[in-house]
Amino acid sequence: MDQFVWRVLPLLTILISFFVFFYFQNSDTAQLYPIIKLPRNQCSLLPHHHFWISSKRIVTPQGIISGSVEINEGRIVSVVEGYGKQGQSKQEEIIDYGDAVIMPGLIDVHVHLDEPGRTEWEGFDTGTRAAAAGGVTTVVDMPLNNYPTTVSKETLKLKLDAAEDKIYVDVGFWGGLVPENALNLTILDELLSAGVLGVKSFMCPSGINDFPMTTIDHIKAGLSVLAKYKRPIVVHSELVQDDGNDSEHDDNRDPHDYLTYLNTRPPSWEEAAIRQLVGVSKDTGIGGSLEGAHIHIVHLSDSSASLDLIKEAKSRGDSISVETCPHYLAFTSEEIPNGDTRFKCSPPIRDAQNKDKLWEAVLEGHIDLLTTDHSPTVPELKLLEEGDFLKAWGGISSLQFNLPVTWSYGKKYGLTIEQLSLLWSKRPAALAGIESKGTIEVGNHADIVVWQPEQEFDLDDNYPVFIKHYELSAYMGSRLSGKVLDTYVRGNLVFKDGKHAPSACGVQILAT
Numbered sequence: 017m018d019q020f021v022w023r024v025l026p027l028l029t030i031l032i033s034f035f036v037f038f039y040f041q042n043s044d045t046a047q048l049y050p051i052i053k054l055p056r057n058q059c060s061l062l063p064h065h066h067f068w069i070s071s072k073r074i075v076t077p078q079g080i081i082s083g084s085v086e087i088n089e090g091r092i093v094s095v096v097e098g099y100g101k102q103g104q105s106k107q108e109e110i111i112d113y114g115d116a117v118i119m120p121g122l123i124d125v126h127v128h129l130d131e132p133g134r135t136e137w138e139g140f141d142t143g144t145r146a147a148a149a150g151g152v153t154t155v156v157d158m159p160l161n162n163y164p165t166t167v168s169k170e171t172l173k174l175k176l177d178a179a180e181d182k183i184y185v186d187v188g189f190w191g192g193l194v195p196e197n198a199l200n201l202t203i204l205d206e207l208l209s210a211g212v213l214g215v216k217s218f219m220c221p222s223g224i225n226d227f228p229m230t231t232i233d234h235i236k237a238g239l240s241v242l243a244k245y246k247r248p249i250v251v252h253s254e255l256v257q258d259d260g261n262d263s264e265h266d267d268n269r270d271p272h273d274y275l276t277y278l279n280t281r282p283p284s285w286e287e288a289a290i291r292q293l294v295g296v297s298k299d300t301g302i303g304g305s306l307e308g309a310h311i312h313i314v315h316l317s318d319s320s321a322s323l324d325l326i327k328e329a330k331s332r333g334d335s336i337s338v339e340t341c342p343h344y345l346a347f348t349s350e351e352i353p354n355g356d357t358r359f360k361c362s363p364p365i366r367d368a369q370n371k372d373k374l375w376e377a378v379l380e381g382h383i384d385l386l387t388t389d390h391s392p393t394v395p396e397l398k399l400l401e402e403g404d405f406l407k408a409w410g411g412i413s414s415l416q417f418n419l420p421v422t423w424s425y426g427k428k429y430g431l432t433i434e435q436l437s438l439l440w441s442k443r444p445a446a447l448a449g450i451e452s453k454g455t456i457e458v459g460n461h462a463d464i465v466v467w468q469p470e471q472e473f474d475l476d477d478n479y480p481v482f483i484k485h486y487e488l489s490a491y492m493g494s495r496l497s498g499k500v501l502d503t504y505v506r507g508n509l510v511f512k513d514g515k516h517a518p519s520a521c522g523v524q525i526l527a528t
């Protein structure tokens with residue numbers, strides 16, 4: 017007997033060591049996303065660590081099912097058809113949402129949170145409260161509008177410090193590609209190594225002095241480093257052309273007329289920028305000199321020539337993608353009232369025919385994903401009273417309204433709930449390289465929005481809106497359908513019935 021034990025014991029020890037080793041190997045993402053930072057009752061409006069949510073409409077990668085999602089310690093541990101698990105008896109741990117939709121939380125990869133430096137425009141606290149209230153469980157913050165801009169590992173550190181203990185949803189960060197770090201690639205390398213998910217650059221003036229524009233050569237230089245890290249560049253794709261009507265210096269033009277502004281930024285600007293980008297993206301495909309890098313075009317507005325260039329690049333195998341924003345899918349230039357600068361953004365909102373074509377491209381899958389480009393400012397710069405489209409800040413504030421706006425306008429074009437979920441969760445997660453998010457699947461973070469597509473509501477002064485200066489949002493005053501009921505971030509119920517959890521337990525997502 018003794019002899020047997022002595023033979024088996026070393027074997028057992030080796031086996032256990034292997035298990036322990038592989039367990040910790042696989043839990044490396046836990047370090048990236050600590051599930052619980054504070055006592056649960058402060059992070060969540062629910063006391064449970066382990067519970068089921070059920071409904072007749074759960075959006076899974078395999079389609080919509082009637083069933084239950086089991087959540088334990090922040091992760092999805094089972095997805096089953098039917099009510100709860102067999103033998104599961106504690107009724108209070110099943111939350112039955114009836115026919116409300118249970119869907120992956122939205123992932124908005126284009127949000128300007130403006131902190132530090134311009135917190136009076138928008139900040140981590142207000143911005144992520146708005147996200148939670150809108151069913152957005154992850155945002156990726158843009159590197160500009162904050163001061164200083166996020167263009168080095170030192171300025172990223174300022175961002176991370178500013179976000180500490182203020183975020184209600186998970187937040188990742190884009191760095192900025194500007195001439196300075198494109199000409200000194202060590203700075204860019206350090207920024208990427210510090211954890212930004214990729215970089216953002218402008219091919220035209222950004223409106224922010226310490227975020228200068230990049231030429232295609234700067235972008236090429238940046239891509240050589242991004243290829244090594246396998247991370248994307250996201251590009252504001254407008255290139256100033258001579259054909260833009262320089263209305264600012266034309267005294268006969270009325271700055272209160274939206275068309276005056278529209279004519280200053282024609283579709284040819286987007287086309288020219290994208291033509292240069294697809295000239296470079298040809299090397300991002302398999303076997304290309306920039307393999308591993310990826311070019312993503314932000315907020316496409318032109319649904320004609322620009323889109324054709326992107327389709328062509330995709331069909332030859334380039335690593336390239338494109339987003340558009342709800343405001344290009346909801347509004348048309350014909351409808352924008354005189355002097356209503358709430359609608360000013362760049363590229364501009366174009367005509368009704370362009371909007372129809374943009375929807376067609378979304379529904380046919382040529383546009384990969386949706387983002388807000390949530391970019392608020394203070395009333396003094398939005399110039400609503402003056403109504404001057406040429407001088408007002410360009411940026412639309414809408415983070416909290418992504419879901420109802422996309423749904424309200426999209427359903428008229430035949431958008432399905434599954435398509436909406438691909439556009440707002442799965443594909444944005446893939447672009448940002450955020451693992452474990454974006455779909456309701458076993459092992460993923462329990463990032464979930466529960467919403468009622470059929471429920472209508474008025475976005476009036478009685479509606480709880482959390483974005484800063486919400487009165488400047490172009491959506492205020494509209495009637496929408498698709499009300500967000502509850503939002504879970506890593507199993508924490510962070511928003512319910514107009515209220516947030518007592519503490520901000522979102523985590524910072526850093527690439528490794």
Ligand SMILES: NC(=O)N[C@H]1NC(=O)NC1=O
Nearest residue numbers: 222223361362391410411
């Ligand atoms: N700096 C900034 O937020 N700019 C954004 N605003 C806008 O309308 N388009 C943009 O790129």
Ligand SMILES: [Zn+2]
Nearest residue numbers: 252314315362
């Ligand atoms: Zn932009």
Ligand SMILES: [Zn+2]
Nearest residue numbers: 126158389391
């Ligand atoms: Zn932007």
